[in-house]
Structures are given as C-alpha cells and as structure tokens.
Amino acid sequence: MLLKAHAKINLSLDIIGKRKDGYHLLEMVMQTLELHDEIEISETEKGILVTCDKDYVPVDERNIAYKAAKLLMELKDIRKGVRIDIRKKIPVAAGLAGGSADAAAVLEGMNEIFNLKMTEKELMDAGLKLGADVPFCIRGGTCLCEGVGEVVTSLKPFKDHIVLLVKPSFGVSTKDAYGGFELDKINRHVDTDKLIKAMGENDLKGMSYFSRNLLENVVLRRYPVLKSIKLSMQKSGSVITLMSGSGPTIYGIFTDEQHAENAARALHKNGNEVILTRTI
Incomplete structure (x- = not known):
C-alpha cells in the first residue's frame, strides 16, 4: 500500500x-x-x-x-x-x-x-x-x-495557495524552542478568531496581520539568519511570511507564481533547502 x-x-x-x-x-x-x-x-x-x-x-x-x-x-x-x-x-x-x-x-x-x-x-x-x-x-x-x-x-478549506518553503542548513529541536519560551513575557497573543474570519473571506492581507507564531520570539532571536530570510521573502512579494511550527522553516504565501519563483531563486543559497508547493 x-x-x-x-x-x-x-x-x-x-x-x-x-x-x-x-x-x-x-x-x-x-x-x-x-x-x-x-x-x-x-x-x-x-x-x-x-x-x-x-x-x-x-x-x-x-x-x-x-x-x-x-x-x-x-x-x-x-x-x-x-x-x-x-x-x-x-x-x-x-x-x-x-x-x-x-x-x-x-x-x-x-x-x-x-x-x-x-x-x-x-x-x-x-x-x-x-x-x-x-x-x-x-x-x-x-x-x-x-x-x-x-x-x-x-475549518473552511484554505486550498490552492502558492507556498514557498525555505529551510536553512540547520534544524531546530522542538524541545529547545518551547524550552526557551517565556509565557509571562508575551504582551500580544494571536487573535485566532479574527484570523479564521479573514481566512474564511480569503482576505490574505487581513490574514497577514493576524498570522503570528509566538515561537518566533525564541527561534529568530537565536538564529538571526531567519529574520533576513523573512525580510527577503517579504521584499519578493509574499503576502504572509511566517516561521512554521518550532522552525526553522520560513514560508511565504504568494499570489503570483512568478514572484514566488524569483524569491525561490534568490533564497537558494547558503545551504538553504527551497521548495515551491501549494496548500491543499
């Protein structure tokens, strides 16, 4: 099978x-x-x-x-x-x-x-x-x-959106990411209801405001290269740019395939693993 x-x-x-x-x-x-x-x-x-x-x-x-x-x-x-x-x-x-x-x-x-x-x-x-x-x-x-x-x-399906994944040459332990997280220092949590509402309306700009990953507070501080990957992706036209899970993969959601391909070429360096895929 x-x-x-x-x-x-x-x-x-x-x-x-x-x-x-x-x-x-x-x-x-x-x-x-x-x-x-x-x-x-x-x-x-x-x-x-x-x-x-x-x-x-x-x-x-x-x-x-x-x-x-x-x-x-x-x-x-x-x-x-x-x-x-x-x-x-x-x-x-x-x-x-x-x-x-x-x-x-x-x-x-x-x-x-x-x-x-x-x-x-x-x-x-x-x-x-x-x-x-x-x-x-x-x-x-x-x-x-x-x-x-x-x-x-x-939830309502969020399918067929272009996603660029950039995984740097190193991995991040889930245990280490959560171990470095300090809940009492978080001032702003994710407004999940508003994110889900924006998703339901296919409002990518609204989603980009409410899409947050609190573990970025830990992982991006330890690995500044991830910040530069995020910035490069945003400059290349990604509408939503975020670290996935405990990292270190940074992803961008694009509305234009050419912009996504240009970003993939620009970020395919320094041992980065770059993958173009879609939501299903």
Missing part, C-alpha cells in the same frame, strides 16, 4: 498556558501542503522493518514511523509484521511535521492492511501518544488545533 504523508505549515501558533505536567497549551491554525513523503507499507511474517532513502534518517526504534507501527501492534495485538519504506521529500527537523505525517500514514495504512476498523477518532487518539501534530496529520486540510494538539476542528 502506497500512501502520501503530507507536510503542514502553521498559519498561526499561540501558546496560551502550561499544564502541570509541563506541556504547553496551544491554539494553532494548521494547513496541509501538497509536499509529501511517500510511505509504502506491506504485511510481513513478523517484526517491524523500516527503510528510508535518506541515510541521515534513523530506521530503528528512534523513527516515529517505527514507533507508530509498534504502538498499533501492541494496541491491537497484531501478530503479523510490517515493512515500512519511506521516501523522504519533507525536510527533517524543519517545523513541517515530516515525522508526524509519516506516523499518521503508518497508522492509517496499518488500519487498512490489518482490517482494524479503527475510526478517525481512534486513530487520532493513538496518534497523540506519538506526537502533538499526529492527530492533525490524520485529519488534514485546514484545522484549528487546541489543547496539546488533541482537539482538532476542521
């Missing part, structure tokens, strides 16, 4: 509190992209075998796709084995949910292959045990995600 594991961007990321167990309470508008990894899943006699076409991606218990398979085998007492072949196109440690998307695809694929008859809600509940972005990756599209990522509400 061949599945597409789609990347995502954050149209907003607000941190509104912190639980006693240390997890941050979030309010995020998330959007699926056409950019995807390819996941091929097949039944085997026993065990879990993961392969990947990128040698820097671990294929043992550290891989979240492996963890997803193991979780479902234990949860549903699956006696057979599974082989998972990953063809990576989503940059790693980029804030684009590449790992979470792979895990979501494994859960959905195994649900079909082993005829588990799990509902979307059951798959999302299982996915939350693997990572906060996995429930959204199972639902996909345009969603408001709340809590620690477990409350996912579908």
